[in-house]
Amino acid sequence: MNAFFAIITRDIKLALRNGGSTITLLAFFLTIGVIMPIAIGPNKQLLAELAPAIIWVAALLSSLLGLDRLFISDHEDGTLLGLQHAQISLTAITFAKLIAHWLITALPLILATPVLAVMLFMDMPTFLATILALLLGTPALVTLGALGASVAVTLKRGGIIAPILIMPLTMPVLIFGISTTNSLAGPDASNSALLFLSAFSLLSVAFIPFAIALALRTAEE
């Protein structure tokens, strides 16, 4: 367990001391929130209606943005090779890295959501439902994104390939995430979308780390 937490703290420390990446991500997230109203027009009602969708698209695109750094630096300096001989399995290490990545990339976005909520004229129930849906859905986004990053880790000209691979797989998160917001904040509250979103997130978090670890091991051979 010590090793598990050591990985988490290491990744968070690296991200904080290198600086910049989280701030870039936040700036990107907020920029999308600014660009959309400019494209759509300052219609208060329309913006409020589209707000959950805009926030989800912004969150999805931002989570794809931070992908390429997830494993590449560890691969380049040989850390990944060393981690294969650690006390705990590569799957557990992957899981720890996913937790760290969620804390570095997804949590700041969720914390920044109130800013977008104000700019997009969201009402309180919609805002709370969006936060809940983001909390439930972002683990799946992070895991799927990490899968893309692990597949592309050895590619010199990988760059854009991970987002292209991952985008189709994130479709259920997007569908159930926005439905969660709409159904919880809507007139006839129902929680089926919420349950589907949680199920998808749980399944991804439980099974995909094995695939990621396998891809990383193959990449290091």
Next chain:
Amino acid sequence: MSVQAKTPNWFSKLAHPGVFLSWSQHWIMPLAVLTLITFVIGLYYAFFNSPADYQMGETVRIMYIHVPNAWLSQMVYGLMAVSAIGSLVWRHPLADVAMKAAAPLGAAFTALALFTGSLWGRPTWGTFWEWDGRMTSTLVLFLMYIGLVALWQTFNDQSRGARIIAIFTLVGAINIPIIKFSVEWWNTLHQPSIIKADGLSMPPSIATPLVIMMLAFTLLFFTLHMIAMRSEIQRRRANNLERQHINQTMGISQ
């Protein structure tokens, strides 16, 4: 327990790339001729020997092209997933080649399914595109094929790439039903599937050309797949020879 020397079974003998090259060359011509004959029969039925639908009129004939392509779009992914297991578990080079050769073909058949579907949708539903569950999930499948084709092209080391791509293909295979379910849950307009476990829900005059056309397209896929696999094996050999030649002329001893 007695220790036996491991002799390769008939399958691994046939699946050796070199052996595959030699036996498959005798198969391509017969397969192609069979495909052609089936197409001639199927198209004859589809155009001249089947009734126009009482509601859809002559546009029902688009279905004879559309449904086989839609079927192939899913079958090809299934074949890629099986090959992916082959290349992950047994690290079989022919499974890699089968997986790689299938991806562009799958993309092409999926694109044709989408294209013929929208041609059919215009007179029938009054629109080229509708965000209906089945259409959207086919589009997502198409995007996945494109992603896989692009991924194959970015790997320099094809055998290592094959195993990584196999992992991704399998995760995708598990995800496709989930995507399909979620998209259908999201919005549904498409008519229910016409092929059910208890047989076809259509009169035999329409079912006959449809079944023949599905057979013809499946044969077409296997012919093209075999040709693509052969050229992929030969491309790899050519690359190896080129690399050897460079090493020799640069004076690097092997």
